[in-house]
Amino acid sequence: MLFKSGVGIEIRNNQVNLVYLKASFKGITLAAESGLSLDPDKPEKERLNEAAAFINEFTRTHRISATPIYMGIPGELAVLRRIELPWAVRENLRGTLAYEMEKYVPFSAEDVCFDFQILSEDKAAEKLTVMLMAVRKEDIAPFLVISDLVEKGVSGIEIAPSAVANFYAYQAGNASGSSVILYSRDNGFDVLCVQGGALVHSRSINKTGGKEERGSAVAAHLEKVKEVFGDPKRPMRLILLGDASADETRAQIPGALGFDVTTLDIRGVGLSAERYLMAFGLAVKGIQDPPIQVNLMPPGLRKKPDRTSYGVMVVLCALLILSAAVWAGSHLYNQRRILNALDAELARLRTEAAAVDQMQAESEKIKKRIDYLASLRPGNVWVMDVLRELSQVLPMTAWVDDLKLSGNELTLYGTAESASELIPMLEEVPIFTDVRFLSTIRKGRDGKEIFRIGLKVSGQP
Numbered sequence: 355m356l357f358k359s360g361v362g363i364e365i366r367n368n369q370v371n372l373v374y375l376k377a378s379f380k381g382i383t384l385a386a387e388s389g390l391s392l393d394p395d396k397p398e399k400e401r402l403n404e405a406a407a408f409i410n411e412f413t414r415t416h417r418i419s420a421t422p423i424y425m426g427i428p429g430e431l432a433v434l435r436r437i438e439l440p441w442a443v444r445e446n447l448r449g450t451l452a453y454e455m456e457k458y459v460p461f462s463a464e465d466v467c468f469d470f471q472i473l474s475e476d477k478a479a480e481k482l483t484v485m486l487m488a489v490r491k492e493d494i495a496p497f498l499v500i501s502d503l504v505e506k507g508v509s510g511i512e513i514a515p516s517a518v519a520n521f522y523a524y525q526a527g528n529a530s531g532s533s534v535i536l537y538s539r540d541n542g543f544d545v546l547c548v549q550g551g552a553l554v555h556s557r558s559i560n561k562t563g564g565k566e567e568r569g570s571a572v573a574a575h576l577e578k579v580k581e582v583f584g585d586p587k588r589p590m591r592l593i594l595l596g597d598a599s600a601d602e603t604r605a606q607i608p609g610a611l612g613f614d615v616t617t618l619d620i621r622g623v624g625l626s627a628e629r630y631l632m633a634f635g636l637a638v639k640g641i642q643d644p645p646i647q648v649n650l651m652p653p654g655l656r657k658k659p660d661r662t663s664y665g666v667m668v669v670l671c672a673l674l675i676l677s678a679a680v681w682a683g684s685h686l687y688n689q690r691r692i693l694n695a696l697d698a699e700l701a702r703l704r705t706e707a708a709a710v711d712q713m714q715a716e717s718e719k720i721k722k723r724i725d726y727l728a729s730l731r732p733g734n735v736w737v738m739d740v741l742r743e744l745s746q747v748l749p750m751t752a753w754v755d756d757l758k759l760s761g762n763e764l765t766l767y768g769t770a771e772s773a774s775e776l777i778p779m780l781e782e783v784p785i786f787t788d789v790r791f792l793s794t795i796r797k798g799r800d801g802k803e804i805f806r807i808g809l810k811v812s813g814q815p
Contacts, residue, residue: 360640361423362633368394370405372412373633377641384624386416406503413506422509422640429515429544430558432489433459441480459488469648473552487648507657510649514632515544515556520644521635525618532583538596545575547583551645589614747779766807773805785812
């Protein structure tokens with residue numbers, strides 16, 4: 355609803371009333387109102403041109419461009435019918451109403467412009483209650499001429515009673531139960547019944563005869579409305595609206611009818627006169643969705659919604675979102691870059707820590723092996739003493755691949771550059787005696803000599 359606007363136009367035989375509404379953070383406010391009196395004795399074409407010129411001047415003065423414009427026509431031109439239909443026709447309700455139009459109004463579908471509103475849906479009983487609103491094409495034709503002359507185009511046409519009901523809904527909010535609205539105008543009355551926010555009944559009564567005769571006609575119709583839509587257990591609300599003063603209108607309604615009569619203060623919405631009330635109810639449609647949604651204007655003639663402002667707003671929102679996304683992206687990128695650097699450093703430290711852990715594990719294994727070897731004493735000699743002596747005496751060119759110690763008997767199997775040099779070296783070790791080759795020296799594939807030496811180990815070095 356924010357920053358939307360709407361224009362309402364009430365057109366009658368002798369006057370044109372305009373209201374321009376805007377929505378802001380403070381809610382709906384009255385931006386402008388204006389009226390024009392028409393001479394009913396002038397030719398229709400001249401009056402239509404005057405009305406169109408007045409509307410165009412109003413839109414130019416107030417720089418109205420993309421604002422939806424809704425036009426209201428007299429309620430006596432329309433026929434309203436409350437209809438119950440099978441649930442099955444819901445998917446093609448318009449087509450069904452067009453096909454059966456002559457059952458509900460004394461005209462064919464080709465001769466009328468019509469619209470409808472679903473009042474209630476009873477899935478259990480498989481029934482729909484629909485309000486059908488129809489107006490003859492020849493009656494709506496003059497208003498279509500005006501809409502064609504309006505430079506900014508017209509978004510829709512509806513009757514005065516539905517606009518008045520929407521004004522009441524805007525003023526009263528979600529009023530529960532049924533309410534009757536008596537809307538007085540310069541040439542008659544409109545009697546409306548609103549139930550659950552929906553218009554369920556409308557009747558226009560022209561001012562003919564004297565006050566007593568008009569009062570009797572209004573009272574009789576109000577009595578019928580009360581019988582059909584009222585609650586016998588409590589008084590029915592009667593809302594007085596329109597050009598006539600509340601006292602004059604009350605005077606035409608017998609008190610015995612038992613209505614709870616109230617009036618609405620139009621000053622609450624900023625209107626300067628009652629004559630702009632209906633135009634206000636029309637203009638509200640451009641800002642919010644009122645309870646009564648009908649449009650008698652042929653779809654092909656309706657002004658297409660101008661999406662420019664929405665497009666600009668969408669682009670601005672997109673740019674705002676994009677800039678926020680870029681800022682968030684750069685922030686996340688920097689955070690991610692820092693996290694990646696930290697992850698890389700952690701990975702490096704984990705690698706180093708893993709290497710240290712591996713070295714420590716290997717060290718533990720070696721220590722365990724050393725401890726194990728140190729604990730071995732097959733005979734009267736410690737294995738560690740034997741290994742220490744061998745590591746000190748054997749040259750770097752000799753390799754021991756297998757070592758067996760059984761009691762005091764030690765057997766060495768390995769390779770060397772010169773195996774014959776090993777015997778004198780081993781004999782020099784005090785704890786080694788009886789050093790000898792156990793097998794013939796032979797050459798390996800790598801050219802080194804393969805040896806097998808046996809010796810005895812004494813208990814003391």
